[in-house]
Amino acid sequence: MYYPLFALSTCLFASAVHADVTIYGLLGQTTAAPVQTGTATGTTQQSATTSFVTTHGPPQYTELAAYNNIYMEPPAIPNPPPANQFAIGVPTDATLMNGLSIKQSGTFFGFSIEMSVVNQLIGSCPQDLKVPFLNYMSIIAEKAGSVHVRVGGNTQETAFVVPSLDDGKIIEKNKEDASNPTSTPILALTPDLLYMLANVSSLVNINWYLGVPFNDTANWRFQIAELGEQILGDRLLGFQAANEPDLYGAHGHRPSSYSPFDFFGEYALFTQAWEADTQITRKNTVIAPSTSYALWSPEQVWDTGFVEAYGPYLSHLAVEHYPSDNCAVVWPDPNNPPRDPLVMFPQYLTHNAGINFAKPYLNSTRLAQQWDKPFLLFETNSASCGGFPGISDTFTSSLWGIDHALQLAHSNFSGALFHFGGQTVSYNPFTAVPTNESAVHGWTTGPLFYSAVFVAELMGQSNTTQLIDMLPNNANDQTPAYAVFENGKFSKMALLNYMTDPSGANDYTATIYVGGSGWNEPNGAPASVKVKYLRAPSVSEKDNITWAGQTLGGRFASDGRWQGDLDIQTVQCDQTQNMCQIKVPAPGAALVFFSDEAQAAATGDNDIATFVTTAVTKTKNTVTVDPSVLATSNGDSGKSRLSNMGGTSQGGSNGAMSVVAPGVAALVSVLAGMSVFFRVSR
Template sequence: MILPTLLTFLSALHVSHASVTVYHQAPMAAQSAAANYTAPAAYDPTILNAPPIPNPAPSVQFTLELQSSSQAVQGLSIVQNGPFLGFSIETSVVNQVRELKIEFKHSSFLQVPFLNLMANIGQRAGSVHIRIGGNTQETATLVASIPDGKAIEKDKVSASNPTRTPGLLFTAEIIYMLANISALAKVKWYLGVPFNDTANLRLQIAEVGQAILGDNLIGLQVGNEPDLYSAHGHRPATYSPFDYFGEFGTMVQAINNDANIPAKNKLIGPSVATGPWTPEMVWDTGFISSYTNSLAALAVEHYPDDNCAAMYGLGSPKDPQTEFPNYLNHTAGKSLIAPYLNSASIAQAAGKPLLMFETNSASCGGFPGISDAFGSALWALDYGLQMAYSNFSGALFHVGGQNVYYNVCCFVSPPTNQSTFHKWTIGPIYYSILISAETFGPNGNSQIIDLNANNANAFTPAYAIYEGGNIARVALFNYMTDQSGANSYTATISVGGGQTGAPNGTPAQVKVKYLIAPSVAEKHNITWAGQTFGSTFESDGRLMGNLDVNTVTCDTNANTCQVQVPAPGFALVFLTDSAFSEVTPENPKTFPTTSMTRTLNTATVDPSVLATSNGHSGSDRNKLGSTGKGRANGAESLREVVPGIFVLLAMGLGAVMAGSGIARLGRVHV
C-alpha cells in the first residue's frame, strides 16, 4: 500500500507546471568533430581518430610462464582488497544521487541507477569505496537547516578563486542519504573536512559523519591539494609543507579534544597534487611519525594532464587528438606511478595504506574524445592495476557533474525535461572499476604482479593475480585498434609447480571474459562479457544482454592454454572455478522502479543549485532556456535536478542507518 503522504505528493506532481530557467555550460575545447558543441560535456559527440598501429608492431604470439604458488614469485604486490578502485565525488554535486526534496520533510530520494551501479561493484568486490570531497569540501559547512528545506546550496558570492569554487552549505540530510546508500549497496565513505579556516575549524561533518555512518565512515580527509593553496588564493604565497604540518596538528588537537568524535584515528593527508610540492617534502616535516596515531592512511592526488585552458583559460590549449596516444600504452600508467614509488615504500614502513585519493584522465574536466572513449577504460584499468602492483592500497576516480568529460558513471543522468523517457549514461571508466573488482575479488587476499609481457611491449601488457597464495587470474591488454584482426594476439599461458589439470598447475580449461569495442575511440558500443550499459540515455544501472563467457580448452600434453585478445580489448582469464564464481553473481542484486514522477516538468529550483562542480556560476552564461512546456529551448541542455524515477522501499517509516544504530524519522525512497 502506498503511504497517504506519497499519494498526496504524486497528486501534486500532476498539477504542477512550474518552469525552470537554466544556464548553458560554457564551451570547453572547441576541437575535433564537435567544434561547435556547447551542451553538457557528458553528451559531447566528439570522436577522435584511433592512433595507427605502432611501427614496428608488437609480436602477436607470446608466452606467459607462471608459478602456481605466490611463494615462488618475486616482486608481488602487498595484499589488495576487492574495492581497490572507487569513486571520488565532488561535494557540490553529491545531491545528484538523490532527488531534491520537494514535499517530504526529512526524506531522501535515492537514484535507482546509482544504487544498481554501486550494487554491481559491491557484489563483486565486497564493498564500494566513495570519497565525498574535492575543492568544494574546503568551503563546505554543515548547518542545521537551509531555507525551503534544501539539503545543499551553493554560495556563488564566495567563488573568487581561479577555479571558481563556491562555498557550500549542507545539512545532515546529506549524511543520512549516504547512510541509506550504505545500507542498500555496501558503500563505505571518505568525507572531506573543511580546512580553509584553521583558526575556526568546522568539525560538524566529522561529528555527524561518525554518529550517522558509524563503521561505514572509513576516513576523514584533512586538506585537499594543499600544495595548490597559494596558487588558488587560499593561503599566502609563502605557504609551505611545514605550514601544512602545523595546521594539520591543529586539526588533530581539535579532534582529540572533541568528545563528539569518538574515533580519533580516521584522518587522511596530505593529499598533495605533486605540483609545487612532492610527497617527500611533507614526509620530511615529520608528518607521519608525529601524527601516526591519528592517520588512517596517507594520500596523494594526481592527474596525468589538464584541460584547464579550455575550461578556465589557464595555461596553453591542448589538442585532444594529439594527446590521445599518450593514454594508449602501458607506459602511461607506469610513468604516473613512478614519482610515488618511494612514498609507497615509506608508507609500508610506517604501516599505513597509501591512497591515490583523486585522479582521472585530465584535470579541469578531461578531454573530449579521450576521457569518454573506450581507450580511457583500458587506460584506467591498466593504471589501476599498476597502482596496485606498486603498493598503493586504493585509488579513486573523480566525478564532477554533467559538465565534465571524465565522468565515470554516476551523475550522468538525463536532463530533467527528458527524465521520463531517457535513462542514464555510463562512462567507459565505470567498466574499469567493475572489472577491477572482478580482478581482485571479494576476499581481500589478492596480490598482483606486472608480467612485463611480450618483451615488455607497451601495447600488450599483462598481469597475474594470486589469491590466497595461489594463481587465480591473468589480465591481458591490447591497446591497438585493428578491426582486420591482424593485430589481435594470442597469449600462451603455462602454469608451473603442479601437474597439468591440477589445482596448482595448468588447468584443463579456463574461462575468459572480454572487454571489447570496435575502436579505442568508441564511446558507446562497449561490452564486458557480452553485456553492456548501452549508449547515451540507455542505462538503469544494470548490465544489459546475456552473459557471454568464453571457455578455452587447454592443451594438457603441452601444459598450455592459448587465449586470444582482440585489438583493441582486454581479457580477464580465470584459472580456477572459484576465482570465476566469486565475482560472477548468479542473481545480481538490483533495485526496481515502482513509482514515477509526473511526465511534465515539476520543480522550481534556484539557479544557484544548477551551478556545476568546482565553482561554475551563471554569471558568464550567454544563453538562457526554459523547461516549461511549450517554451523555447525546452529540450536543450539541463543539468540533472529532479530525475524521473524513484521507488518507495518497503521499509516502513524508518530509514535504515547502516552501522550507526540511529533511527531516522522519515522515509527513504529510491
C-alpha cells in the same frame, strides 16, 4: 522474490520546484563556437552524427561535455607491430613469484564525488535516492564485496553545516561570495546529506570517506565529522582534512609563499582542535596530506616529520594526482597552453603511462608500509578540469582505467578513487540525465565504469589479492598483462590490447604456462579456463562497449542495470603441454579465471541485486527490491541504528524502512522523474 514499493515524497516536490545548480564553473572543452569538422588529419568531412576534430587546436562544440560527439581516429598500428603470438609463464605458488604487491582488497577501485554534486548523483534528500546510482554501485559491491566512496573535494574546504535549508534542500551553493580562481562555491549543507548516505548504505554495501573544511585555522568547523560519526557509524572510513594543500598558495587560499612546513604547523593546530572536540570519539580517522603533486612532492611533506608527528591521528596517507590536465580551455594561462587532444590521445594507449605515473610514488608506498598506513590515490581520473572529450569518454578510458588501477595496485597503493564531476565534464564513470530530460532519457554510462567492473572482479572478495606486472611480449607497451594470486595461489590473469584493428590481424594470442619445470613445480594448467572479455569496435567508441557480452547502454540509455545476455567463454587448455591459449581482440581486455574458486566466482553475475523502476501512472511508480538485500546489505541489518523500525507490510504501521528516524521513509527517484517510498510487502 521481489515486491513493489510505493508512496509519495515531500522533498521530491521541493526539488522539482527549485532546480539546483549542481556543478560550478565551466569544465571541459564546452564552448559556444561552431563544431569543427574533419578527419584526424584535417581533411574536411561532414557527418550527420559524429563530430571530428582537426589538428588545428582543440575541438569545440556546444553540447554538455558529458554527451559530446567529438570523435578522433584511433592511432595507427605501430610499425613494426608487436608480435601477436607470445608466451607468459607463471607459477602456481605465490612464494615463487618475486615482486608481488601487498595484499589488496576488492574495494581498490573506488569513487570520488565532489561534495557539491551529491544531489545530482545520489539523491536530493534522505527520502529521495537515485535508482541508477544504486544499481551502478550494486554491480561493484556484488563483485568487490563493498564500494568505497569519497564525498569531498574542493567544495569541502568552505563547507559548513546548517540545521536546514529552504524547501528541504540538502546543499546550497554560494558562488557569488567565493573568492578563488577555480570558481569553487561556498557550500552550505544540512545533516540530511549524511542521513542520505546512511540510507544508501542500508541498501547497497557502501562505505564513505568525508571531507572536512581546512580553510579557517582559527575557527575549525568539525560538524561534518561530529555528525558523520553519529549518523554513519561503522560505514565511515575516515575524514580528509586538507584538499590539495600544495595549491593553497596558487589558488589564493594562503600566502603565495605557503610551504610544506607552513602546512605542518597548521596541522598541529588542526590536531589540537581535533583532540579537544569531545563529540569526535574516533581520533585516528584522519586522511592526509592529499597533495596534488603539482607543487610539492610527497617527500617534501614527509621530510617535515609529518607522519611521525601526526601518525596517531592518521588512518590513511593520501595523494591526489591526475596524469594530465585540460584546464587551459577553461582558465586560459600563458604558462599552460591548451593541450592538443590529437597529441594526448596515444599517450593514454600505452602501458608506460601507468608505469611512469606510479614511479614517483614508489618511495612513498614503501614508507607507508614501514609506517603501517594504507596509501591512497584519493582523487584521480584521465585529466583534471573535466578530462579530454574524445579520449576520457571513449573506450580508451576503459583500457587506460584498468591498466592505471592495476599498475597502482602493483605499486602498493591500497586504493584509487576515480572522480565524478557534473554534466560539464567528460570523464565521469556515469552521468545523471539532465533534470529537464529525466522523463524521456536515461543516464549515461561512461567507459570508465567498465574499468571499475573489470577491476572489482579481478580483485574479488578474498582480501588476499596480490598482483604483478608481467611485462610480456618483450615488455611491449601495447600488450600488457598482470598475474593475480589469491590466498597464495595463482588465480587470474588480466590481458589488455591497446591497438585498434577491425581486420583482426593485431588480435594477439597469449600462451600461458602455469607452473611446470620452469618453476620447479608440477604442471598447473587446468583443463579449461573461463574468460570474460571487455570489447568495443575501436578505442574511439563511446557507446557500443560490452563486458562479457552485456552492456550498460550508451548515452541517455541506462538505468544502471546490465542489458543483453551474459557471455562467459570457456577455453580448453592443453594439460599435456601445460598451456592455455587466450586470444585478445584489438582493442579489448580479457580477464581469465584459472583457479576453481575464481571460476566459480566468475559465474555469479545473476546474483546482482538491482533496483527496477517501472512507470505505472503519472502519479504512481513501483520499485522492486529483493527484501534480503534490505535485511543484510548494511552489515548489521540497520537494526542497531534505528530501534523503532515498525512493520514493513504495505499499509501497515511504521511501514517504511529507513535509517533516518522512526516514521521517515527512504525513497527512490525513478527514471521518469517520479519518486517512491521504500516499502517492502511481505
